[in-house]
Amino acid sequence: MKKILIPTDFSELSEYALHTAEKIATSLGAEIHALKVLPAPGDAYFDDKGNMLNCQDYDMTKFEKERMENEAKIKEWLKDAKVKVHVVVKFGNMIDDIVEYVNVNAMDLVVMGTSGASGWKEMFVGSNAEKVVRYSPVPVLTIKCDKPDWEVEKILLVNDFKEPKIENLTALKTLQKAFEAQIHLLKIEKGKETNREVFQQMEKFTELNQLENVEFHVESSSKIEEGVFYFAHEHSIDLITMGTHGRTGWDHLIKGSISENLVNHMYKPILTFKLN
Numbered sequence: 001m002k003k004i005l006i007p008t009d010f011s012e013l014s015e016y017a018l019h020t021a022e023k024i025a026t027s028l029g030a031e032i033h034a035l036k037v038l039p040a041p042g043d044a045y046f047d048d049k050g051n052m053l054n055c056q057d058y059d060m061t062k063f064e065k066e067r068m069e070n071e072a073k074i075k076e077w078l079k080d081a082k083v084k085v086h087v088v089v090k091f092g093n094m095i096d097d098i099v100e101y102v103n104v105n106a107m108d109l110v111v112m113g114t115s116g117a118s119g120w121k122e123m124f125v126g127s128n129a130e131k132v133v134r135y136s137p138v139p140v141l142t143i144k145c146d147k148p149d150w151e152v153e154k155i156l157l158v159n160d161f162k163e164p165k166i167e168n169l170t171a172l173k174t175l176q177k178a179f180e181a182q183i184h185l186l187k188i189e190k191g192k193e194t195n196r197e198v199f200q201q202m203e204k205f206t207e208l209n210q211l212e213n214v215e216f217h218v219e220s221s222s223k224i225e226e227g228v229f230y231f232a233h234e235h236s237i238d239l240i241t242m243g244t245h246g247r248t249g250w251d252h253l254i255k256g257s258i259s260e261n262l263v264n265h266m267y268k269p270i271l272t273f274k275l276n
Contacts, residue, residue, distance in 0.1 A: 001108040001174045005033045007098050007132070010073065013113025016143045020150060020269065021111040022081060024141075027178040030108070031084040034074050035101055038066060040091035063091060095131045102138055109171055110140045114263060130263050133244060139171040139273040142263045150269070152179035156237040158186050158228055161198060164205035168273045172241050173211070175271070183214045184235065188227035190220075224258050232268055240268055243275035 004021050008014040018032075025032050071089045078085045090097060102110060114129030129142045155176055157169075176183060185202045195218050202216045221227030232240055244259040259272045 001028050001171060002030050003033060003105065003107045003109075004030050005035060005098070005102060005105075005107040005110045007035050007037070007094070007110070007112055007128075008074065008077070009036070010077065011113065013143070015113070016145065017111045017113040018077075018081075020141065020143050022083060023150060024109075024111070024175070024178070025083040028174065031086065032078075032081065033086045033088065033101070033105065033107065034078060035098065036070050036074055036089045037094045037097045038063075038070060038089065038091045040093075067091070094128060095135060098132055099135050099137070102136055107138055109138060110136055112140065112142050114142045114144055133259065133263055133272045137274065139168070139271055141269060141271045143269055144267050150238070152176075152181045152238045154184060154235065154237050155181050155239045155241060156184050156186055156228070156232055156235075157241045158188070158224075159205065159243065161185070161187055161201040161205050164201055164208055165276060166208050167243060167276055169209050169211070171271060171273060175239070176213070181213075181238070183211055184217055184237065185214060186217045186219065186228070186231055188221050188224040189218050190222065190224075225261050228262060229266065232266070237268060239271060240266065241271045241273070244272050245275055 001024075004025055006014070006017050006021050008018075018034075021032055024030065067089050071087055074087045074089065078087065088101070098110065101107065110132060112129045112132060129140070133140045133142070152175060155172065157172065172183070175181070185205070187198050187202070189198065198218050199216050205211075206214050217231065219227045219231050221230070228240065228242075231237070240262065242259040242262060259270070263270050263272065
């Protein structure tokens with residue numbers, strides 16, 4: 001893990017994300033890329049590199065001035081960073097440009113602050129972090145509150161383990177190694193499987209994904225989110241990890257996403273990755 005992206009809006013939440021990203025980058029010898037996406041006019045056109053093109057309908061001088069002011073602001077924001085940083089300010093659509101930056105620049109991890117979303121906003125709009133989790137091709141670490149003394153001793157990996165397979169756990173294993181953490185596998189049981197059957201599935205999952213220093217847990221709860229919430233607090237979990245299918249459109253509206261729900265409602269750091 002060598003490149004970490006922080007999308008920023010200069011909010012307090014972005015500051016929390018920076019603290020966390022810097023701690024990870026320092027542990028891994030990684031670099032940080034800070035990206036600020038400014039809203040573009042609805043009729044704007046862009047070149048193949050994503051730069052906004054000149055147009056007689058608006059004053060590009062004004063936009064360039066805004067871009068440079070934000071670039072200077074980010075550099076000031078990052079002046080005390082103890083790792084190598086890259087600053088990028090551009091005009092466009094926040095979610096689209098984050099995903100594009102991840103792909104074009106081969107990012108390994110996205111770290112974002114989030115205030116979450118609830119009610120109608122959660123159902124029809126969602127938080128920006130939730131959308132990045134949905135569309136990002138790389139793992140996303142979401143931060144909801146400041147963790148100045150954050151240490152990762154216990155990592156919780158939530159899965160149903162019914163069909164154990166090799167998953168994209170590179171980020172999880174990298175963080176485990178960097179912090180010398182222990183992994184706790186958790187299944188929230190709503191069915192009739194015995195613990196013995198679940199533990200056998202967990203053993204197979206552990207073997208396939210070459211995990212080390214692992215404990216197995218099964219908890220009963222009518223709702224997976226509630227089961228994860230109570231387990232994480234009772235066992236002093238430092239980081240929750242969960243896969244996402246990245247559902248979109250009608251499929252997302254009907255089936256939803258447990259990982260995105262956790263991003264919106266949990267106050268512990270959450271690392272999401274795309275399920276295979």
